[in-house]
Amino acid sequence: MxxxxxxxxxxxxxxxxxxxxxxxxxxxxxxxxxxxxxxxxxxxxxxxxxGMANLHSHAFQRALAGLGEVSGTATKSGKPDSFWSWRTVMYDFLAALQPEDISAIALKLYVDMLKAGYTTVAEFHYLHHDTQGNAYSDPAEMSARVIAAALEAGIGITHLPVLYSHGGFAGKPAQPDQRRFLNGLDDFMTIVTALHTEYGAMPGVRIGIAPHSLRAVTPDLLGAAVSALNQLDATAPIHIHIAEQTREVDECLAWSGKRPVEWLLENQSIDQRWCLIHATHMSDEETDALAASKAVAGLCPTTEANLGDGLFPAHRFLEKGGVIGIGSDSHISVNLKEELRWLEYGQRLFTRQRAVLSGGPQKSTARRLYDAALIGGARACGQPIGxxxxxxxxxxxxxxxxxxxxxxxxxxxxxxxxxxxxxxxxxxxxxxxxxxxxxxxxxxxxxxxxxxxxxxxxxxxx
Ligand SMILES: [Zn+2]
Missing domain, CATH: 2.30.40.10 (Urease, subunit C, domain 1)
Known part of the structure; x- marks a missing residue:
């Protein structure tokens, strides 16, 4: 002792x-x-x-920080630079990435996270296959590399293998540059089960899942993945990207007549084991319903700013009792202070007021945000922390x-x-x-x- x-x-x-x-x-x-x-x-x-949880990480993207900042690098068509043009830069980089590269990037990233004050990370991991899109001899090779880096660095990790099967709503086929991410349910659960067997009882490690987004899974597949996870661990965390971009909202409306968060709340039992990453574009009704669900809104202010996503309705969500946590996502910044600072500054710039998220008169803004992110981070990671x-x-x-x-x-x-x-x-x-x-x-x-x-x-x- x-x-x-x-x-x-x-x-x-x-x-x-x-x-x-x-x-x-x-x-x-x-x-x-x-x-x-x-x-x-x-x-x-x-x-x-x-210590703070970093509830949303794509480790390999750290190597790209600063490389998506030149206008028109990806969109030679003359369209404005956007999330979607940045995504092309990211896809080009990871087309050649090898397992030893992932090990090196993740180790450096996790060492830097610890020095910033993050003591647990939730890794939303979608790079599963080799450069041709074939499974490695160990299908969980890339996941194992990331977990090993976390253990070596000494940071707690909630590892979330990503289920990515489609390239858009209604089961649209994936693109060739998404080949390293793709799995059907059986192959996906082979990875999840292997990780659960290997690491499920290891101190400091938790295994959950991350259906990538409503673009990448059909309703049937989403339901089947949650059911399969429940057979292994009925309380394991489930994370999903949602409503990050207005284009995604428009496509979801065209597909289902519902907005993304609205659709998810109506079609899954959303509760505190769920973490909705970004949830940037919500109506007031969605905001209130998500707050009432006790699911965590996983906010990544520096990445959301860098990618031009938009502003999460943080004031309303917190006033309705919503639970938030923070993540560094693309790792354009690995800096706990910056995430909390820009969470508040975004609201100030939008409302032209100060101390927007303080929670009331004579309340400290940083204290309220730090406390809130501790609770949400612990909940999203499904670990006894915070x-x-x-x-x-x-x-x-x-x-x-x-x-x-x-x-x-x-x-x-x-x-x-x-x-x-x-x-x-x-x-x-x-x-x-x-x-x-x-x-x-x-x-x-x-x-x-x-x-x-x-x-x-x-x-x-x-
Ligand atoms: Zn993400």
């Missing part, structure tokens, strides 16, 4: 001083004491917060408050100064399951991960 002592920590009941946390050998909090004596205990200066309390995994981060702009700040002002006022990264220490993974801002694999990532870049961009 390990015992840690913090001068200040954010607990479910609020801020507390002189907090002693006892951690079992398997990484769970078994005791928690406030206003405690620190004598003889490992003292950690700074402010402890629960709070410093007995029974939860000992995943926590420590902010260095010895220099400005955090110096001298107290309680919620610490969070506000970090999220809105900090240009450097104050995350100094990170613990996952009680293991001291990031120390003084450094991860033990920093140099190895950077070297492997650079080698990958030489191979793929020579």
């Amino acid at each position: 390990t015992t840690l002592h913090f001068e200040k920590a954010l607990l479910p009941g609020g801020w507390a001083e002189n907090v002693t946390i006892g951690v079992t050998d398997d990484g769970f909090i078994h005791s928690l004491e406030t206003d405690a004596e620190s004598a003889g205990i490992s003292f950690v200066p700074g402010v402890a917060l629960p 709070a410093l309390e007995v029974g939860k995994r000992a995943d926590l981060i420590v902010l260095d408050c010895s220099t400005s702009p955090l110096y001298g700040r107290s309680d919620d002002a610490i969070l506000d100064s970090w999220i809105f006022g900090c240009d450097t990264n104050p995350v100094r220490d990170v613990y996952v399951a009680g293991r001291h993974i990031v120390q003084g801002g450094h991860h033990g694999l920093d140099q190895i991960a950077e070297k492997q990532f650079q080698d990958m870049l030489k191979r793929r961009f020579k």
Whole structure:
């Protein structure tokens, strides 16, 4: 057993001083004491917060960050650059990607996530097959590579193999450049079952599924996949991209007469095991119904801004009791602070008001968003995380408050100064399951991960 002592920590009941946390050998909090004596205990200066879940990641896309920013690189037809033109750049890159490339990208990404303050990641994994679209000898090869990288880096992972069968609504055939993603139900469940058998009982790992989108699965296939998952684990997380783009909404209306979120709520039992990624374009009725469902809205503000998706109706959704979490998705930014900052800034720019998501007078905006994202992240990952309390995994981060702009700040002002006022990264220490993974801002694999990532870049961009 390990015992840690913090001068200040954010607990479910609020801020507390002189907090002693006892951690079992398997990484769970078994005791928690406030206003405690620190004598003889490992003292950690700074402010402890629960580690954050990054609930939406496509690891391989990290290697592309910054490469979709030149106008007209993909659309030579003269159409405006859009999500769909960016997607062409992304497809071109992954056409040649090899298993060892995935390993290198994921390791570097997960090391960087930990240093940013993310202690668990939900990996929405759709790159299954070889460059020709054939299954590897181990059909779960790419998934195994990603999980291995997470275990090596020391980050918790909820792995979500993606079911991708079609190229558009009504079972439209997929395109050749989607060949590495495609599975029917049986082949998909072969992957899911193998992963569940291999990793289902492993600490820090959870296996769920991700039907890619309503474009990529038919209603029958979606229902069959959920039923098949229930045979393995009836509480496992289910994530789906939805209503990210207005074109998707228009196509869904043309196909079904319903908007995407509306259709999903009417045709599946949507509850807290579901995470709807983006859900950007919703009517007020959809927003209210999704909030009432207790499903998580998985928001990815930096990616949604980068791809020109639109603005999620965050104020209404939160006021209706909706649950949100954050993800870095395309990894244009791997920065917890930026996700929360731009979640709020998007609303400010749209409404021309301030502190839009604070939740009421005299409330801290950053505190409300941090608390909300902890709850949603834990729910979406289906793991015992998201709070410093007995029974939860000992995943926590420590902010260095010895220099400005955090110096001298107290309680919620610490969070506000970090999220809105900090240009450097104050995350100094990170613990996952009680293991001291990031120390003084450094991860033990920093140099190895950077070297492997650079080698990958030489191979793929020579
Ligand atoms: Zn995504």
